[in-house]
Amino acid sequence: MTVPPRLEVQGLTRRFDGRAVVDDVSFQVEAGQVACLLGPSGCGKSTTLRIVAGVDMQDTGRILVDGQLVCDTQFRIPPEQRAIGLMFQDFALFPHLPVRDNVAFGLAGGWKANRARVAELLERVHMSRHIDSYPHELSGGEQQRVALARALAPRPRVLLMDEPFSGLDERLRDGIRDETLALLKEEGTAVLLVTHEPHEAMRMADQILLMRGGRIVQQGAPYNLYNAPVDRQAAGFFSDINVLTGRVRGALTATPFGEFLTPGLPDGAEVDIVIRPQHLKIDFDRAGQGPAPTPQNGTAARARVTRARYLGRESLVEFTSDEGTITLNATVPGVFLPPPGTPMWLMLRRDRVFVFPRG
Numbered sequence: 490m491t492v493p494p495r496l497e498v499q500g501l502t503r504r505f506d507g508r509a510v511v512d513d514v515s516f517q518v519e520a521g522q523v524a525c526l527l528g529p530s531g532c533g534k535s536t537t538l539r540i541v542a543g544v545d546m547q548d549t550g551r552i553l554v555d556g557q558l559v560c561d562t563q564f565r566i567p568p569e570q571r572a573i574g575l576m577f578q579d580f581a582l583f584p585h586l587p588v589r590d591n592v593a594f595g596l597a598g599g600w601k602a603n604r605a606r607v608a609e610l611l612e613r614v615h616m617s618r619h620i621d622s623y624p625h626e627l628s629g630g631e632q633q634r635v636a637l638a639r640a641l642a643p644r645p646r647v648l649l650m651d652e653p654f655s656g657l658d659e660r661l662r663d664g665i666r667d668e669t670l671a672l673l674k675e676e677g678t679a680v681l682l683v684t685h686e687p688h689e690a691m692r693m694a695d696q697i698l699l700m701r702g703g704r705i706v707q708q709g710a711p712y713n714l715y716n717a718p719v720d721r722q723a724a725g726f727f728s729d730i731n732v733l734t735g736r737v738r739g740a741l742t743a744t745p746f747g748e749f750l751t752p753g754l755p756d757g758a759e760v761d762i763v764i765r766p767q768h769l770k771i772d773f774d775r776a777g778q779g780p781a782p783t784p785q786n787g788t789a790a791r792a793r794v795t796r797a798r799y800l801g802r803e804s805l806v807e808f809t810s811d812e813g814t815i816t817l818n819a820t821v822p823g824v825f826l827p828p829p830g831t832p833m834w835l836m837l838r839r840d841r842v843f844v845f846p847r848g
């Protein structure tokens with residue numbers, strides 16, 4: 490017998506004033522998996538989460554937890570009976586309660602009846618010594634840890650997190666993300682996390698659900714979304730990109746970097762050739778000569794440096810092609826700061842180029 494997914498969302502649609510802000514959204518999250526709803530502001534992430542939580546209602550579609558119906562358009566289990574935990578942006582702790590009572594809040598019998606569970610969770614979020622502290626005595630990161638312990642205390646089958654790290658200092662975030670992830674994995678909860686930050690989704694997710702305009706445009710492991718984006722916008726969501734445009738002629742598109750295969754597209758169709766800045770290869774100019782073409786990197790094109798900046802781990806160099814028509818950004822590990830005007834040769838790593846019909 491196959492085990493049903495921990496959380497299953499089928500064909501969810503929500504309209505406001507006739508506009509579908511969540512539009513036929515379907516996905517599954519397994520126990521112990523973190524799925525991230527990722528997308529720009531207003532794409533419908535929080536509305537999806539609110540419907541799963543039970544604080545908003547869909548117009549069509551249904552939600553199941555461990556194969557059991559939680560809600561459709563006729564039937565609805567109230568939010569508090571869904572075994573779904575919540576951790577929202579403002580993760581407000583109860584200010585009048587000490588940490589121990591905050592963590593025990595969702596447990597029958599409160600702290601006294603659940604000392605072991607509260608102690609275990611506080612230990613795991615490194616907050617044991619603050620068991621008697623009040624929220625105002627804690628830093629933002631510490632409050633966030635207590636909020637996580639509170640959300641996990643009743644052992645929810647699914648945990649919903651809406652931008653849970655957005656209130657934290659940038660320098661604290663990665664550490665807390667990693668600690669949170671470790672605890673979520675130990676607990677085996679299925680997590681649905683909303684974020685607009687690709688970095689956060691890449692760091693946390695087993696599965697990314699990329700949303701745009703109410704729809705999931707791509708879903709899969711972070712590696713797949715980064716390395717096989719469905720379109721130019723999806724590619725550009727994860728990093729800066731360079732875009733060359735061209736027109737198809739006989740299933741090929743010519744560029745200063747050689748021809749690219751563009752099969753299945755009619756002659757004259759416009760094509761975007763997309764490459765991330767770290768996948769440009771840079772070579773020096775030798776008396777006007779550049780490197781010979783190779784199958785891996787195609788043809789080299791000459792360009793001049795317009796600007797170079799050091800960013801810490803890498804340098805960002807902006808180039809303009811010799812004809813002055815194309816601007817390209819390249820990142821190079823470490824310090825690489827050629828002066829403006831320096832002629833250089835650029836090649837595109839062919840295995841890292843994405844070709845999309847212009848949408």
Ligand SMILES: Nc1ncnc2c1ncn2[C@@H]1O[C@H](COP(=O)(O)OP(=O)(O)OP(=O)(O)O)[C@@H](O)[C@H]1O
Binds near residue numbers: 528532
């Ligand atoms: N109660 C409501 N009434 C009318 N429109 C709403 C309501 N709630 C959300 N919307 C609209 O639905 C769209 C999606 O909102 P939602 O909060 O789900 O987006 P989001 O992707 O979570 O964005 P953000 O990252 O900014 O929170 C937005 O255009 C928003 O204005």
